[in-house]
Amino acid sequence: MRGSVATYLTVARCSARRYAGYRAATAAGAFTNTVFGIIRAYVLLQVWHQQPGLGGYDASGVVTFVFLGQALITSMALFGGGIDLPERVRSGAVTMDMARPVSFQTWWLADDGGRAAVQLIIRGVPPMAVAALLFDLRLPTSVGTTSTGMASAGIGGVIGTWGLFAVSVALGFLVSFGLRYLIALTSFWLLDQRGLESAYTLCAVFLSGISVPLTIMPGALRGLAEALPFAAMMQIPADVFLGNRTGASLFAAIALQAGWAAVLLASGRALTARATRKLVIQGG
Amino acid sequence: MTTAFPPPASTPDGQAGAAVQPANARLVVENAEPAIEMDGVGKTFVLRRRAGRLRRERVDVPAVADLTFRINAGEMVGYLGPNGAGKSTTIKMLIGILVPSAGRIRVCGLDPSRQRMELARRLGVVFGQRTTLWWDLPLRDSFDLLRHIYRIPPDRFRENLDHFVDLLQMAPFLETPVRQLSLGQRMRGDLTAALLHDPEIVYLDEPTIGLDVVSKAAVRGFLAELNRARGTTIVLTTHDMTDIEQLCPRVLVIDHGRLGFDGELRDLRAQIGGERILVVDLTEPHPPIDVAGTRVVRVDGPRQWLAFPAGASAAPLVATVADRYPLIDLSIREPAIEDVIARLYTSGTEDPSDTRNSSGAEDFSGTKNPSGTEDVPGTEDFSGAEDFSGTDGNRPVPRQSGTSDTAASL
Structure with missing residues (x-):
């Protein structure tokens, strides 16, 4: 009764087409992203030149980390947004969404998922390709060259790393969506959810790893940052990609992502029920 | 379609x-x-x-x-x-x-x-x-x-x-x-x-x-x-x-x-009532027609507009006018549904019969059409009326209507 998988895949596809539709904006986004990535890479390379091995990364590791961040930055919506729900609440169009025989939360998850997939490709592939020409990147294929402890051997390890990275990115997206959806839902009660969005952006920028790797933060702050959901959006997927985590540490990181995703999505579900109740009792 | x-x-x-x-x-x-x-x-x-x-x-x-x-x-x-x-x-x-x-x-x-x-x-x-x-x-x-x-x-x-x-x-x-x-x-x-x-x-x-x-x-x-x-x-x-x-x-x-x-x-139209309008074309300009139960709301050359209660039969009225005046043509206009609805809103919970014969004529007499070039509230509204008027048995005059005023020629 709540809508089929095909429904949500179609929603995701529509959303993806929507975000891919504006060619000029897409090209401009990819270009800007590449340029910023290059600037960030040179800045951090200077730092790592002074302090080699800082935070457990070598030079090629930190450059790769930068471009992973560039790939994930809009996909994970580290600057907030991506979910049009507040706009629809304000305009009253949410009434029409409620009238559909589909799950409200899953609808928005599919919608945001389509967006994230497109942006991962647009913001991920071209900048990474350019970066590969300019810098020495560490891709999961370059087995054994790691100076950071991890040595995944053989072709199976490579595929495994890519697979784990995909899982980690997917979980990171669920965490990102979960948080942003909760914030978006508050628009049912608050006249303006933008204050909360700003707080989210601030936290995401400093605590996800997009500014600097969380591993270079001092003790307690690092511990806190690594436990918060923001780490799940960027730091953890990047570490999985770079092979910086192995064994129990790898498992713990993925479990942390999955745990946050579960908690946030369940909260979103509960809050959706309350928002619906508010809407049906109080009106639009 | x-x-x-x-x-x-x-x-x-x-x-x-x-x-x-x-x-x-x-x-x-x-x-x-x-x-x-x-x-x-x-x-x-x-x-x-x-x-x-x-x-x-x-x-x-x-x-x-x-x-x-x-x-x-x-x-x-x-x-x-x-x-x-x-x-x-x-x-x-x-x-x-x-x-x-x-x-x-x-x-x-x-x-x-x-x-x-x-x-x-x-x-x-x-x-x-x-x-x-x-x-x-x-x-x-x-x-x-x-x-x-x-x-x-x-x-x-x-x-x-x-x-x-x-x-x-x-x-x-x-x-x-x-x-x-x-x-x-x-x-x-x-x-x-x-x-x-x-x-x-x-x-x-x-x-x-x-x-x-x-x-x-x-x-x-x-x-x-x-x-x-x-x-x-x-x-x-x-x-x-x-x-x-x-x-x-x-x-x-x-x-x-x-x-x-x-x-x-x-x-709804009958309940809320208001007035119907008899439009008559005479052979020549004439002083306002004086027939019991009507009042002239507008005169324009040989054409005159007579308001009468929506509930009243138009037949005797038409007969009287035709008998006493040099009539060429006539038509009858129903109150526009906008006016009916508007009256219902404004009358609120009052007994509709109280409002029946009041204020209906103003709607037809020019206030609604300041330009004065056309006295019907738009042909589109008007033409719809015939769908609902023809079956009413106690009003013998065929109330055809359309874009022209010459609906019931003599």
């Missing part, structure tokens, strides 16, 4: 015919029972208002109260009321996205707020001021999504889509992003979107708002055909009285949250 809707099961291929067989059977069953039942339904919103520095007081705002009516399957009903009367609140309760604070609602035998998802598959909703279409994507993509949402069998979907595209002439812009469509094109898309899954009931909230005359006519023709050919129950909210005159034999009028009228349009 020359193309007719197919009956629900008229598929060329046997499998699709079998797939829609239940829909056909459903119609038969539902004709026996009401599609919509409202029983003493009320909705009160609770607002918190600031009362002093920290204190907040609770204010109950009743939106609708004690709504009781029943709409049978296959009916086409106009739901009227001024802004803020409670029309949208009622529609939202019928869809199930608003829970009534009192009373009982059944739509297709379901409780809308408790069985919203189940009900949604059997309803179509069009809000004229909003769109369900994907703004940035071609029209076709939105339709394709609906196929999944409502799990429309592929054959049925294709057949419905082909027919709607044909009927509403959407082929030229099916691949155009919705944001580039004109309002009329978008509305046709929204109508299609609401109907692809063969809903039993369709709610339309101002489906013709902002459309030009041609598009309005297309939408009306489409709805009439939908109702006639498929037996779809249609509830129409509008401020455009032509929609009502041309489409809805039955009207519900809501004002201040209460049902003010439930019945046929012509009964």
Whole structure:
């Protein structure tokens, strides 16, 4: 009764087409992203030149980390947004969404998922390709060259790393969506959810790893940052990609992502029920 | 609108015919029972208002109260009321996205707020001021999504889509992003979107708002055909009285949250009354005609306008005028439905008979048409009246009307 998988895949596809539709904006986004990535890479390379091995990364590791961040930055919506729900609440169009025989939360998850997939490709592939020409990147294929402890051997390890990275990115997206959806839902009660969005952006920028790797933060702050959901959006997927985590540490990181995703999505579900109740009792 | 809707099961291929067989059977069953039942339904919103520095007081705002009516399957009903009367609140309760604070609602035998998802598959909703279409994507993509949402069998979907595209002439812009469509094109898309899954009931909230005359006519023709050919129950909210005159034999009028009228349009007109106008053309300019029971509201050369109570018979009046004056031609004009409705709103809960013979003439005597070039409130409104006036037995004069004033030549 709540809508089929095909429904949500179609929603995701529509959303993806929507975000891919504006060619000029897409090209401009990819270009800007590449340029910023290059600037960030040179800045951090200077730092790592002074302090080699800082935070457990070598030079090629930190450059790769930068471009992973560039790939994930809009996909994970580290600057907030991506979910049009507040706009629809304000305009009253949410009434029409409620009238559909589909799950409200899953609808928005599919919608945001389509967006994230497109942006991962647009913001991920071209900048990474350019970066590969300019810098020495560490891709999961370059087995054994790691100076950071991890040595995944053989072709199976490579595929495994890519697979784990995909899982980690997917979980990171669920965490990102979960948080942003909760914030978006508050628009049912608050006249303006933008204050909360700003707080989210601030936290995401400093605590996800997009500014600097969380591993270079001092003790307690690092511990806190690594436990918060923001780490799940960027730091953890990047570490999985770079092979910086192995064994129990790898498992713990993925479990942390999955745990946050579960908690946030369940909260979103509960809050959706309350928002619906508010809407049906109080009106639009 | 020359193309007719197919009956629900008229598929060329046997499998699709079998797939829609239940829909056909459903119609038969539902004709026996009401599609919509409202029983003493009320909705009160609770607002918190600031009362002093920290204190907040609770204010109950009743939106609708004690709504009781029943709409049978296959009916086409106009739901009227001024802004803020409670029309949208009622529609939202019928869809199930608003829970009534009192009373009982059944739509297709379901409780809308408790069985919203189940009900949604059997309803179509069009809000004229909003769109369900994907703004940035071609029209076709939105339709394709609906196929999944409502799990429309592929054959049925294709057949419905082909027919709607044909009927509403959407082929030229099916691949155009919705944001580039004109309002009329978008509305046709929204109508299609609401109907692809063969809903039993369709709610339309101002489906013709902002459309030009041609598009309005297309939408009306489409709805009439939908109702006639498929037996779809249609509830129409509008401020455009032509929609009502041309489409809805039955009207519900809501004002201040209460049902003010439930019945046929012509009964509404008779109940609220006002005045009818006898327009006479004499051979030459003449002093105002003096006939008992009438008053002259306007003179323009050889043409004069005589107001008389809507409830009175026009026959003796016509006879008297023809007997005493050099009459060439005459016609009779019904009170425009706008004026009837407006009078109902303003009269509130008063006994309608009190207002019957008051203030009717002003509406016809030029205040409504300051230009003075044309005294009917628009030919479009006017032409609709004949659909509902001809069957009234106690008024012997044929009240034909049209764009010309010479309806009943002598």
